[in-house]
Ligand code: HEM
């Protein structure tokens with residue numbers, strides 16, 4: 001091919017089953033592989049959350065059915081305390097990294113970046129494939145840790161030493177914790193490989209006419225999330241390496257004068273705060289890795305279903321960038337009670353409150369987009385609006401927690417659990433659902449059932465609030481997180497048990513509602529209504545390719561872009577949407593609002609001129 | 614069966630060779646992208662690897678500073694430093710030759726091989742440095758300065774090994790002009806970066 005520069009094979013479609021569906025280098029296949037694997041990890045994490053609810057709701061009571069299904073975790077029909085800690089740790093880890101991060105960046109990033117940029121594939125398809133297989137390896141290592149002696153890691157998803165550093169601390173501090181650290185390190189390698197590809201592709205492989213400021217907000221959000229990951233994940237990798245050394249080679253990076261079981265460990269001079277800094281230097285940016293892509297997805301879906309340009313596109317882009325930047329200088333708000341100079345905590349408070357500003361800008365812009373739009377309410381739109389609702393709820397509690405005076409009271413209580421589950425378990429997950437309903441026709445050429453989708457939405461929306469809203473009250477009352485039980489120290493009013501029961505029932509109903517979603521997925525794959533080429537009347541490039549797109553996406557001719565992605569309901573246009581590939585001579589644009597309103601033909605010519613040059 | 618399609622000249626960049634030739638990104642208003650894709654990829658990789666070393670080094674700076682005790686490097690470390698610097702210089706020279714000749718010629722190939730050789734020698738020398746320390750009874754657990762010496766040099770060594778693998782892959786492809794033109798610059802950038810990191814690490818390990 002190198003000797004034949006004018007001819008290249010566009011449809012180099014691999015023909016064998018293995019190369020096509022298993023060891024595929026096609027970004028769309030890799031996206032689906034990521035989605036399926038991450039989805040399975042999510043289901044495992046969901047089941048773990050049910051197990052955790054059991055001792056909290058029915059302390060000491062025997063639950064024979066569960067004990068029968070998971071004999072290894074129960075004793076006398078009751079979930080064992082060490083199993084509880086392991087479930088809690090693995091639930092958090094699986095959900096944050098192996099479900100949300102993987103499905104958002106690996107799944108939606110792979111699916112959308114090349115398609116919406118107008119590229120034929122990722123910049124480095126082989127590295128992309130490798131990223132998935134390394135991810136799968138990290139999943140297997142993490143799951144294997146459930147079956148080793150002592151059980152899975154038990155130090156929480158934050159893995160604070162000394163609990164995570166001293167093998168004798170609790171059962172899960174043994175081999176389970178080692179495997180946890182190795183799995184995380186492998187996961188990080190995979191996500192760096194993915195991230196390098198996403199960033200390179202956005203920067204270098206956009207098609208003709210697709211300037212950065214014409215990218216759909218989904219791509220912007222995924223792009224910045226990938227940059228955050230590239231900058232933040234190495235810190236956790238470094239932390240994990242040092243922790244492994246502390247565990248196995250006798251160093252003391254994190255340990256100082258530890259007494260375990262009456263024995264004084266010969267470890268001196270380390271400091272567990274080092275881990276907290278390294279962990280949260282990743283940990284906080286990580287939560288924005290999980291919220292930015294849903295923000296992008298939601299922006300896309302809201303504009304599409306309000307049939308209006310996204311309100312203040314530039315402000316949306318700049319706030320994505322601002323959030324990305326600020327997310328690196330707030331990590332200390334997770335450490336207010338860990339012992340911190342009071343001036344430093346004041347600085348972290350300030351930055352934490354500042355990050356609420358671009359978040360609020362985005363929220364107002366979504367509302368501004370909805371305002372007086374010609375609203376449609378298909379399932380993706382319901383989830384998108386649900387996202388806005390829960391993001392406001394969860395964001396507001398974040399502002400409370402950003403103040404040390406309040407946080408010292410609320411830290412490590414259920415209030416924090418409520419806060420982050422409303423932003424991550426609800427908002428971010430709604431972003432995932434919205435995205436799956438919206439792009440399912442792109443991936444498989446069929447629409448998902450609207451009836452089941454709407455039922456799924458309402459059950460999930462009410463259910464999630466049912467689960468997580470009452471947790472704020474438990475937090476106020478002082479219920480600590482990560483406690484298996486209180487025994488004789490029970491100081492919560494006995495009627496809080498009613499709240500616990502309410503939460504657990506909500507959790508089971510919400511969980512069961514996800515079966516509707518799974519059923520809908522499988523049913524729609526074979527029986528769903530065939531989707532037209534552009535079922536949502538959307539502007540972005542992916543709808544210009546066949547569904548599902550062939551290998552290489554665009555057939556013979558690369559798409560050429562003439563406008564931004566938000567030309568909805570442009571005055572004087574023949575339809576209420578204008579795909580990005582429609583030349584400006586054919587339809588007016590609202591891209592440069594004022595110019596367009598004043599003199600549509602003039603701005604059109606100016607644009608065409610600039611592109612021609 | 615494969616369909617062969619002639620790609621129009623103006624978009625050839627995007628599609629050239631398995632969809633991923635350099636020079637795509639025509640979306641950029643000015644026309645071409647900022648830099649070739651392979652070079653961009655390596656710069657981003659450098660950012661990621663740089664963050665890893667930044668995290669480890671900041672831990673080292675704080676901890677060694679608190680303990681107030683640095684490590685006397687075994688003398689071989691200075692020899693290793695010279696070898697690594699030499700490898701970077703020789704690689705730079707090879708780059709320059711290839712840049713002028715457009716292809717590996719025997720002379721630039723010798724330089725290139727010399728750089729890879731120096732890289733290997735550096736790694737061997739580092740093993741020697743560890744051996745000397747162990748002989749002196751300075752182990753990973755002896756002090757924070759020793760611990761960070763082992764950790765930082767090991768992390769650096771692993772990345773140098775990665776660099777050697779990349780250089781060797783280039784060696785295997787030395788007759789394929791397209792591969793050489795596409796990858797020699799980026800791989801060399803990575804290699805020079807590791808040399809810079811090495812000097813930074815030496816300085817950090819002496820901070821108190
Ligand atoms: C307006 C924006 C936000 C602010 C001001 C904020 C603030 C905070 C603060 C101060 C804490 C520490 C509470 C403590 O441990 O005592 C916290 C915890 C947390 N936040 Fe947020 N937050 C915001 C948005 C988000 C978003 C969007 C996400 C995720 C998508 C998120 C995820 C989390 C998580 C996971 C934790 C708890 C980590 C743990 O201790 O296990 N937050 N947040």
Ligand SMILES: [Cu+2]
Pocket residue numbers: 283284287330331333334
């Ligand atoms: Cu945070």
